[in-house]
Amino acid sequence: GLTEALFLKHKDIYVECERASMRQLYKAKMEELLAEGQQVPISVQVVTEFVSWNEEAISRCILFSHQPANLAANAKAVFTCLLHQVRQYTTEGLERAREGLREAASQRERFMLGRKVASGVASMVEGAATAGENSFRSFMLALQGCGSSVAIIQQYFVKSISRLLLPVDGAHAATCEEMTAAMSSAESSACKGLQQCIDIVIAEVERLLSAEQKVTDFKSPDDGLMADPRPTIACTRVVAYLSRVLESAFTALEGLNKQSFLAELGNRLHKILTNHWLKFAFNASGGLKLKRDITEYGDFLRNFNAPTIDEKFESLSIMANIFIVAPESLSSLIEGTPSIKKEAQRFVQLRDDYRSARLASKLSSVWA
Structure with a gap:
């Protein structure tokens, strides 16, 4: 044509x-x-x-x-x-x-x-x-x-x-x-970029924990089991921050990208929180307060739909019982809960009565 x-x-x-x-x-x-x-x-x-x-x-x-x-x-x-x-x-x-x-x-x-x-x-x-x-x-x-x-x-x-x-x-x-x-x-x-985002979040969580968590949060002078039922200020601020900043991630990410991002972030949060708590000493009311914080973190992280992360925080919640039970009940708690036995030795040393109650010798058979 x-x-x-x-x-x-x-x-x-x-x-x-x-x-x-x-x-x-x-x-x-x-x-x-x-x-x-x-x-x-x-x-x-x-x-x-x-x-x-x-x-x-x-x-x-x-x-x-x-x-x-x-x-x-x-x-x-x-x-x-x-x-x-x-x-x-x-x-x-x-x-x-x-x-x-x-x-x-x-x-x-x-x-x-x-x-x-x-x-x-x-x-x-x-x-x-x-x-x-x-x-x-x-x-x-x-x-x-x-x-x-x-x-x-x-x-x-x-x-x-x-x-x-x-x-x-x-x-x-x-x-x-x-x-x-x-x-x-x-x-x-x-x-x-997603890895950088995780680093940004973790750095801010660490800053908030360092700035807001007080020694008295977990070792109150008034060691009564009728403790304040609210989570600590540090926990409240961290969860508020995570809720705020991750809103855009829940919207933007989907599929495997979302799954892997949240799994990585959840694991990192579990690690820094565990290391953070290892810096403190706990009495019984402090153990209850820790358990309340763990529940708060765990409830939020369930939004990640990551069962392995949920299991880790459930184990931490059980671990917090180490600070709550009487010294004579520790052996049965640890031996009856295999999931916490590996980490329990580090945590039990954080009890404020660890030395006075001679827990090292009383629990020696547990670690044998």
């Missing part, structure tokens, strides 16, 4: 013109976003615009490519250009969000000496903690945008591209592999 006659001599280089045009559009869009100072790391609206450019290019491919094999090759080339655009956009967006996490961690470190707050900078540390929360949320928002972008590309491929590739053996499978490869760099940034 007339179209074919007019463009015949350009057909061999036509697809490169399309690719060059889309690269120019991408460059112009990035410059526009930079000039606007866009705050959203990854915008679904922007990715949708990439797809609209691609749809227009594909419509021209259909017009200019009369042979199915030629159409498949051109469609693949044009779609691959979209993959490169989305890969670059999402990876750079995640990296910008990761930079926010790095800056927040660096800001926190500047105002901490070991695990103690440097004198006169408490308000700055609080500011660094807020920066950590904000960077956490920004990264989760970027991750959510990345996931939505991938879904848009996959839907577009199934709806508009897949059928064009079928006439050429292997073209469909090869393009699927290219989609996977294109997203691998974003996946790498996502995994690194």
